[in-house]
Amino acid sequence: MDTRFIGKKSSAAGGWGALKSCGKRLLESGTPLSGAMTMLKANQPDGFDCPGCAWGDPEHGSSFEFCENGVKAVAWEATEKRASPAFFAAHTVSELRELSDYELELHGRLTHPMRYDAASDRYLPVAWDDAFREIGNILKSLDNPDRAEFYTSGRASNEAAYLYQLFVRLYGTNNFPDCSNMCHEASGVALRQAIGVGKGTVLLEDFEAADAIFVIGQNPGTNHPRMLGDLRRAALRGARIVVFNPIRERGLERFSDPQDKIEMLRGGSTDIASHYFQPQLGGDMAAVRGMAKAVLAAEDAAVAAGLPPVLDHAFLAEHCVDFAAYRAAVEATGWAEIEDQSGLTRAEIERAAAVYMQAERVICTWAMGVTQHVHSVATIREIASFMFLRGNIGRPGAGLCPVRGHSNVQGDRTVGINEKPPKAFLDALEREFGFSPPRRHGHNVLSAIGAMLDGSAEAFIGLGGNFARATPDSALVETALRRLKLTVNIATKPNHSHLMPGEVSFILPCLGRTEMDLAPNGNSQLISVEDSMSMVHGSAGINRPASPHLRSEVAIIAGIAEATVGSGIVSWSALAEDYDRIRDHIEATIPGFADYNTRLRKPRGFLLRNAAAHREWDTPAGKASFFSGPLPEETVHQRARKAGGRFALQTFRSHDQYNTTVYGLDDRYRGVYGERQVIFIHPEDLKAMEAEAGDRVDVVGAHGDGIERVARDFRFVPYDVPRGSIAGYYPELNVLVPLSSAGEQSDTPTSKSIMVSFRKREAA
Incomplete structure (x- = not known):
C-alpha cells in the first residue's frame, strides 16, 4: 500500500492555504512582485478582466477582490519563462509529446510564430506574413469551405470572436466547434425552451437578497472561488444554502475569506452549506422531481386545510403553460423510482423541499455536474419547472443561474460563435456587410471530430484553448488531428494540441489578457467580455508583451482573413487597427449593444437585457414552459x-x-x-x-x-x-x-x- 501522496485536507476553502498557494505560483512565475502588482489591476475599470472564470464582478466598483484562481491565472500568463525558438530547436515534437500537460506549459510563453517541419520533427520560426499566406492558400485550395473547422475557446474577447465568425462566414461555412459545446450547451438549449433565452436570469445583487440558494452539481471552491464570497455573505445573513453534489467538496462546506482580516487572524471559517446532499451520478433530475413532488403534496394539504397556498398561482396563470401536464408527470413518478435513481431518501428530498417552500426568494445555480449527462437538457428543464412553482424567476433575489467557466464563453456565443446561427443574425450580417452568409448548420465539437476522422474535414484552426486535451476519446482525437492537411493553433503557451500536427502546422503566439495591445497611434486597445450575469465590461492589459513578436488575437484573425478572403468586402486591417470599428459592427448586427463604445467605457460596463428576467418569454407559446417528460429510463x-x-x-x-x-x-x-x-x-x-x-x-x-x-x-x-x-x-x-x-x-x-x-x- 502506497499512501505517500495522500495527506491532510484543508479545514476550509480559502484562508491561509489560498494565500500560500498564490505566493507559490507567483514565485514560480519568476515575477512575484510584478505579478502581485498586476493582480491589483484585475477587474478594475482601468485594468484588465481576470481570465480566471466568468463569475460576475461587483457593480459596487469595489477594489481588488481576492481570488486564488485569478492569481494563478495571472501568474501563469505573466511568467518570465519563455518557450522561444531555442526551446523548440532543443526538442523534437515526439520528445515534447512525452511531457505531461503541467510539464509542457511550465516552459512558459510562446515568443515567435512557428511552423512544423516534418523532416526534423521540430517547430521552426516562420515570418508572420509567410504563415498567413500559406494558411490562406491551403484554405482556398479546399474544394468546399465545410472541409475546415474553426474552434473557439472562451478566452477570446468579444471583438476577436466577432471578427472570427465574420471571416469564417465570408469564407463560407458555419463550422464553429466551440468550448461551450463541451460544457454549458445543455443550459442554453434547455433555457431557450423553458424561458426563451439561453442565459441565466440573476445578477450578483440577487445573491444579496435570496432567502435560499440551491447549488447543484458544481464546485465553486475550485472552479470559480469568487462565488464563495457571495455564498459566504449569504450564509452570514441567514440564507439557507442547499447543496446537491456527489462529492463532499470543502469549498461548499466551509470558507475562510482571505479579505476578512478578523477571520484570517483567528483562523476561523464560515459554514457555507446548511444542507448537503450527495446524490448518485446522474441522479439530480430525480432529486429535483422529488422536491417538486413534495411541494405539490404540500400544496394539496394546504388547500385541504384551508391554509394559504404553497404555489404561486398568479405566476402560474399569467406566465406559464403546460403546468397540468407537468403536475401529472410528477404525480406519476413514484417515490421508489425517485429514491433509486437519485440515491437519496425521501426524507432527505423532503427536507430540501421544505427549505424551498419556506423561502420567499430562491436562486438555483448549477454547472457541469448537471450539464455533462445524456439527460442534461431534461434535468435543466426540470430545474426550471421546479423554480416556476413558486414564481422564483423574474424578481429580485430569485432566478436561474448557470455558472460558466471560461471568462468569455458566454460572450463568444452572444457575438456569433454558433454552428446553428439564428436567421435574424445572419440577416443582420447580410445587411451590414453586403454578402450572403451560409445558412446551413455547421459542425459542433463532436461532429467536427467525426468529420476529421472520416476525412470530410481537412483543416483545423483553433482560436485559443487546448482542443486535443479538452475533448473526449483522446486517442481518436489525436488520430483525427494528425490526418489533416492544416492545423493552426493561436495560443499563449505550448500545449499538447500543438504536438499533433497535420501535414502543415502552425503555432501562432498571441497576447494575453494582462498585456498591452497598442494601436498604431500608440493608444491601448480595449477589448470586452461578458460574464455569467450578462454584464459586458472592458479590459485593457497593463503588462509589456512577453515578446515583441506577439500579435493580438484580432490582428492574427485579420491576417488570416485577408490572406484567405481578401479585403474587398471587409477591410481587415482597418478593423485590427481600431477595435471601436469592430464594436460599431457588433452594435449594428446584435441586439442589446446600442451605444456600445460609450457604455463599455463606463465603470463596470453595462448589462445586456435579459427578457426572461423581466418575465417576458420568447418561447413559441409566449410564456414560460413546464417540462413533462419522464425521468431517464436508467442513469x-x-x-x-x-x-x-x-x-x-x-x-x-x-x-x-x-x-x-x-x-x-x-x-x-x-x-x-x-x-x-x-x-x-x-x-x-x-x-x-x-x-x-x-x-x-x-x-x-x-x-x-x-x-x-x-x-x-x-x-x-x-x-x-x-x-x-x-x-x-x-x-x-x-x-x-x-x-x-x-x-x-x-x-x-x-x-x-x-x-x-x-x-x-x-x-x-
Missing part, C-alpha cells in the same frame, strides 16, 4: 450496478487546475499532493474489492462499442462519495469518455456519466 449508476463490477465515473478538476491548464500537482481541498493519476472511491467499495488506499489499477472503459479505452496506472484515494460512484481528474481521464456518448439535444460529451471497471496492476 449511469443504475446501469453500472446492474452490470456488476462496474462503477460510474465523473471527471473533474483538481484544485490546482483551470480547465486543461494544470498549475500544480496538489489538490489540498481533497488531500492529494504531488499526484494527478488518482481515483476517488468510497472506502467500502475498496473493501468489497479487497483493495486498499494507494493500490494501482488501470481504469477500463465499459461503453460496449468495441473500442478499448484504458487509463493506465491510477491510484485509489478513499473519499466521501456515494458507493458505486467514483471520480478523477481530466484531461488524464478523457481517454475514457466515448465520442459516441453525448447529451440528448445538446451533443455535449457525457464526462460525468462514464461506466468503467478496474484492472489490477502488478507492483513494479
Whole structure:
C-alpha cells in the first residue's frame, strides 16, 4: 500500500492555504512582485478582466477582490519563462509529446510564430506574413469551405470572436466547434425552451437578497472561488444554502475569506452549506422531481386545510403553460423510482423541499455536474419547472443561474460563435456587410471530430484553448488531428494540441489578457467580455508583451482573413487597427449593444437585457414552459450496478487546475499532493474489492462499442462519495469518455456519466 501522496485536507476553502498557494505560483512565475502588482489591476475599470472564470464582478466598483484562481491565472500568463525558438530547436515534437500537460506549459510563453517541419520533427520560426499566406492558400485550395473547422475557446474577447465568425462566414461555412459545446450547451438549449433565452436570469445583487440558494452539481471552491464570497455573505445573513453534489467538496462546506482580516487572524471559517446532499451520478433530475413532488403534496394539504397556498398561482396563470401536464408527470413518478435513481431518501428530498417552500426568494445555480449527462437538457428543464412553482424567476433575489467557466464563453456565443446561427443574425450580417452568409448548420465539437476522422474535414484552426486535451476519446482525437492537411493553433503557451500536427502546422503566439495591445497611434486597445450575469465590461492589459513578436488575437484573425478572403468586402486591417470599428459592427448586427463604445467605457460596463428576467418569454407559446417528460429510463449508476463490477465515473478538476491548464500537482481541498493519476472511491467499495488506499489499477472503459479505452496506472484515494460512484481528474481521464456518448439535444460529451471497471496492476 502506497499512501505517500495522500495527506491532510484543508479545514476550509480559502484562508491561509489560498494565500500560500498564490505566493507559490507567483514565485514560480519568476515575477512575484510584478505579478502581485498586476493582480491589483484585475477587474478594475482601468485594468484588465481576470481570465480566471466568468463569475460576475461587483457593480459596487469595489477594489481588488481576492481570488486564488485569478492569481494563478495571472501568474501563469505573466511568467518570465519563455518557450522561444531555442526551446523548440532543443526538442523534437515526439520528445515534447512525452511531457505531461503541467510539464509542457511550465516552459512558459510562446515568443515567435512557428511552423512544423516534418523532416526534423521540430517547430521552426516562420515570418508572420509567410504563415498567413500559406494558411490562406491551403484554405482556398479546399474544394468546399465545410472541409475546415474553426474552434473557439472562451478566452477570446468579444471583438476577436466577432471578427472570427465574420471571416469564417465570408469564407463560407458555419463550422464553429466551440468550448461551450463541451460544457454549458445543455443550459442554453434547455433555457431557450423553458424561458426563451439561453442565459441565466440573476445578477450578483440577487445573491444579496435570496432567502435560499440551491447549488447543484458544481464546485465553486475550485472552479470559480469568487462565488464563495457571495455564498459566504449569504450564509452570514441567514440564507439557507442547499447543496446537491456527489462529492463532499470543502469549498461548499466551509470558507475562510482571505479579505476578512478578523477571520484570517483567528483562523476561523464560515459554514457555507446548511444542507448537503450527495446524490448518485446522474441522479439530480430525480432529486429535483422529488422536491417538486413534495411541494405539490404540500400544496394539496394546504388547500385541504384551508391554509394559504404553497404555489404561486398568479405566476402560474399569467406566465406559464403546460403546468397540468407537468403536475401529472410528477404525480406519476413514484417515490421508489425517485429514491433509486437519485440515491437519496425521501426524507432527505423532503427536507430540501421544505427549505424551498419556506423561502420567499430562491436562486438555483448549477454547472457541469448537471450539464455533462445524456439527460442534461431534461434535468435543466426540470430545474426550471421546479423554480416556476413558486414564481422564483423574474424578481429580485430569485432566478436561474448557470455558472460558466471560461471568462468569455458566454460572450463568444452572444457575438456569433454558433454552428446553428439564428436567421435574424445572419440577416443582420447580410445587411451590414453586403454578402450572403451560409445558412446551413455547421459542425459542433463532436461532429467536427467525426468529420476529421472520416476525412470530410481537412483543416483545423483553433482560436485559443487546448482542443486535443479538452475533448473526449483522446486517442481518436489525436488520430483525427494528425490526418489533416492544416492545423493552426493561436495560443499563449505550448500545449499538447500543438504536438499533433497535420501535414502543415502552425503555432501562432498571441497576447494575453494582462498585456498591452497598442494601436498604431500608440493608444491601448480595449477589448470586452461578458460574464455569467450578462454584464459586458472592458479590459485593457497593463503588462509589456512577453515578446515583441506577439500579435493580438484580432490582428492574427485579420491576417488570416485577408490572406484567405481578401479585403474587398471587409477591410481587415482597418478593423485590427481600431477595435471601436469592430464594436460599431457588433452594435449594428446584435441586439442589446446600442451605444456600445460609450457604455463599455463606463465603470463596470453595462448589462445586456435579459427578457426572461423581466418575465417576458420568447418561447413559441409566449410564456414560460413546464417540462413533462419522464425521468431517464436508467442513469449511469443504475446501469453500472446492474452490470456488476462496474462503477460510474465523473471527471473533474483538481484544485490546482483551470480547465486543461494544470498549475500544480496538489489538490489540498481533497488531500492529494504531488499526484494527478488518482481515483476517488468510497472506502467500502475498496473493501468489497479487497483493495486498499494507494493500490494501482488501470481504469477500463465499459461503453460496449468495441473500442478499448484504458487509463493506465491510477491510484485509489478513499473519499466521501456515494458507493458505486467514483471520480478523477481530466484531461488524464478523457481517454475514457466515448465520442459516441453525448447529451440528448445538446451533443455535449457525457464526462460525468462514464461506466468503467478496474484492472489490477502488478507492483513494479
